[in-house]
Amino acid sequence: MDRPAIRTEGLTKSFCAKRVLSGLDLEIAAGTIFGLLGPNGAGKTTVVRILATLVRPDSGRAYVLGRDVVSQPQRVREVIGLTGQYAAVDNQISARENLYMIGRLLGLRPRAARARSSQLLDAFGLADAAASKVKDYSGGMRRRLDLAASLVGEPGVLFLDEPTTGLDLASRNQLWDMIRDLAADGTAVLLTTQYLEEADRLAGQVMVIDHGVTVAQGSPAELKSLAGGQVLEVRPLRPGDLAAAASVLGKLAGTSRPIPEGGLLTVQVPDEAAVTAAARSLDSAGVPVSHLAVRLPSLDEAFLSITGHHADVCETGAPLEGSAR
Amino acid sequence: MTLSQTGVMARRNLLHVLSDPQQMIGMSVQPLMFLLLFVYVFGGAISGSTRQYLQFVLPGLIVQGIGFGTTQTALGLNADFQRGLIDRFRSLPMARSAVVAGRVTADIARTAWSSLIIVGAAAVLGFRFHGGLPGALGAAGLVLALGVAMCWVMAFLGVWLRSPESVQAAGFMVIMPLTFASSALVPAASMPGWLQAFVKVNPITIFADAMRGLMLGGPVAIPVLQAVAWIVGLSALFGALTVSWYRRRA
Ligand SMILES: Nc1ncnc2c1ncn2[C@@H]1O[C@H](COP(=O)(O)OP(=O)(O)OP(=O)(O)O)[C@@H](O)[C@H]1O
Ligand SMILES: [Mg+2]
Numbered sequence: 001m002d003r004p005a006i007r008t009e010g011l012t013k014s015f016c017a018k019r020v021l022s023g024l025d026l027e028i029a030a031g032t033i034f035g036l037l038g039p040n041g042a043g044k045t046t047v048v049r050i051l052a053t054l055v056r057p058d059s060g061r062a063y064v065l066g067r068d069v070v071s072q073p074q075r076v077r078e079v080i081g082l083t084g085q086y087a088a089v090d091n092q093i094s095a096r097e098n099l100y101m102i103g104r105l106l107g108l109r110p111r112a113a114r115a116r117s118s119q120l121l122d123a124f125g126l127a128d129a130a131a132s133k134v135k136d137y138s139g140g141m142r143r144r145l146d147l148a149a150s151l152v153g154e155p156g157v158l159f160l161d162e163p164t165t166g167l168d169l170a171s172r173n174q175l176w177d178m179i180r181d182l183a184a185d186g187t188a189v190l191l192t193t194q195y196l197e198e199a200d201r202l203a204g205q206v207m208v209i210d211h212g213v214t215v216a217q218g219s220p221a222e223l224k225s226l227a228g229g230q231v232l233e234v235r236p237l238r239p240g241d242l243a244a245a246a247s248v249l250g251k252l253a254g255t256s257r258p259i260p261e262g263g264l265l266t267v268q269v270p271d272e273a274a275v276t277a278a279a280r281s282l283d284s285a286g287v288p289v290s291h292l293a294v295r296l297p298s299l300d301e302a303f304l305s306i307t308g309h310h311a312d313v314c315e316t317g318a319p320l321e322g323s324a325r
Numbered sequence: 326m327t328l329s330q331t332g333v334m335a336r337r338n339l340l341h342v343l344s345d346p347q348q349m350i351g352m353s354v355q356p357l358m359f360l361l362l363f364v365y366v367f368g369g370a371i372s373g374s375t376r377q378y379l380q381f382v383l384p385g386l387i388v389q390g391i392g393f394g395t396t397q398t399a400l401g402l403n404a405d406f407q408r409g410l411i412d413r414f415r416s417l418p419m420a421r422s423a424v425v426a427g428r429v430t431a432d433i434a435r436t437a438w439s440s441l442i443i444v445g446a447a448a449v450l451g452f453r454f455h456g457g458l459p460g461a462l463g464a465a466g467l468v469l470a471l472g473v474a475m476c477w478v479m480a481f482l483g484v485w486l487r488s489p490e491s492v493q494a495a496g497f498m499v500i501m502p503l504t505f506a507s508s509a510l511v512p513a514a515s516m517p518g519w520l521q522a523f524v525k526v527n528p529i530t531i532f533a534d535a536m537r538g539l540m541l542g543g544p545v546a547i548p549v550l551q552a553v554a555w556i557v558g559l560s561a562l563f564g565a566l567t568v569s570w571y572r573r574r575a
Contacts, residue, residue, distance in 0.1 A: 049412075052412075052416045053415070053416065054412055054415055054416060074418050075418075077416055077417055077418035077419075078418045080416060082412065082413065082416040084409060084412050084413075086409045087409070088409045088410050088412050088413035089410070089413075090337065090410055092340075092341045092344065092345070093337065093340050093341065093344070097337070097340060101333055101336075101337050102413075102417065104329070104330075104333040105330055105333055105334075105414070105417050105419045105423075106417060106418070106419075107418075133344070149413065150413075153417075
């Protein structure tokens with residue numbers, strides 16, 4: 001393999017004496033999608049901003065396609081595309097003018113800039129609305145334009161900071177397809193997200209950070225198994241028995257604290273042997289059950305057990321679809 | 326490269342203006358309104374006749390118009406920072422200065438437009454130009470140079486202050502007292518002594534006197550030299566301040 005698309009060594013950053021990143025190492029290969037996961041305030045945006053040359057790290061090194069973000073920022077800017085957490089497009093001009101402007105700023109001649117914007121408008125389904133001002137666009141259209149804007153220069157490395165936050169399911173799927181196509185064409189994508197499903201669907205490698213340190217790293221499947229074996233689900237026959245069942249399960253060896261949710265208890269267990277043990281203990285405690293099963297944890301549960309708290313659910317209030325449910 | 330990027334940014338800012346009726350009215354109708362109100366409301370009281378006052382006040386109104394017009398520079402730059410659009414520009418391999426320089430370029434064009442309108446209207450109302458060709462060229466040059474200097478002052482307010490409301494308030498609070506406590510609109514002779522002392526050192530007075538010299542054919546050399554010194558000083562100081570704050574904030 002040739003050199004990685006992104007590499008960082010011991011990145012640290014503090015804002016006003018508050019430690020945001022403490023020694024982050026990452027490596028992302030060309031043509032792959034890397035998912036950076038973490039709760040609010042974990043430091044995801046800070047990582048992206050450092051790599052996109054918008055913020056200087058306090059210490060550590062970061063390279064994008066072998067270019068140093070601190071000493072060669074202008075050369076890094078030549079090869080990156082950034083879709084930040086908040087859409088960065090000019091609302092007072094049209095989509096076509098937005099893309100044309102960026103093409104010209106990137107040094108394209110007027111004719112080439114016009115051609116490139118038409119091409120992107122077609123590819124992102126914005127051709128019909130190309131002449132309208134962006135302020136009249138829907139959230140999904142604006143997000144697509146934002147992504148198109150970061151692709152004008154055909155970047156080798158693309159940063160996507162929570163690209164689908166606030167999008168409906170159809171727009172999200174559409175955006176996911178576009179991101180996959182880009183990676184297939186050789187673009188390295190660093191994607192931050194709070195949607196665990198998103199990382200699971202898109203990313204080959206995932207890193208979970210919390211308070212600026214890596215708490216887990218691997219493929220989504222590895223991460224799930226990292227979360228401590230398996231998940232035991234128990235539904236007491238009588239809803240009133242929920243507390244009793246929880247206390248029985250809590251006493252089993254090697255389990256986490258049981259989590260009740262709508263009459264169902266889930267608890268992490270080391271292996272399948274726990275099923276027999278659970279059945280025996282529940283029986284002797286006189287708690288009949290209607291459902292008893294083990295399964296692999298979802299990424300959501302893996303996240304919880306790794307960081308000690310739930311992934312924050314999106315502001316739109318849309319339910320997260322756990323991948324393994 | 327930097328020049329063409331500045332051009333791209335200027336084009337973008339002019340597109341904003343052209344597509345915003347409020348700004349179009351602001352830069353076209355507002356100068357006319359000021360001209361008519363000042364000349365017909367105050368003219369008789371201040372100069373004895375509206376015709377005489379028109380001669381006196383036009384150069385001052387041009388200077389005041391530049392001051393009010395360039396508050397848009399502050400607001401526009403401030404808005405760019407608010408919208409996160411600045412992150413996009415900063416992640417592109419473009420010159421840092423192009424964002425600010427493009428804004429200033431567009432706003433000078435806007436200033437020139439407003440000045441042309443007010444001069445055109447004054448000519449219709451009977452303004453007599455006594456400066457000859459050198460005076461006309463000098464006045465046009467001074468308008469542009471003054472536009473540059475005022476743009477830099479306002480650009481600094483735009484990047485220095487956070488909220489658009491405070492930018493608006495600060496712009497108003499700078500321009501209003503400076504233009505009124507000067508000889509731009511009223512001769513200083515009737516003002517109390519302490520105020521005259523301020524009026525004398527107020528750069529707006531100097532700019533207005535220089536414009537009068539060029540347009541009416543009065544003394545030119547000293548006020549113009551003083552004006553140029555102020556313009557160079559303001560541009561250098563606020564240009565440097567703006568760029569350094571822009572770097573820090575962006
Ligand atoms: N410019 C700044 N000044 C001060 N504090 C900052 C600044 N930028 C980020 N922070 C702080 O750094 C921490 C990490 O922020 P960051 O935006 O990187 O988190 P995040 O993982 O992207 O969170 P979110 O999921 O909410 O977007 C937060 O506590 C935030 O308050
Ligand atoms: Mg963030």
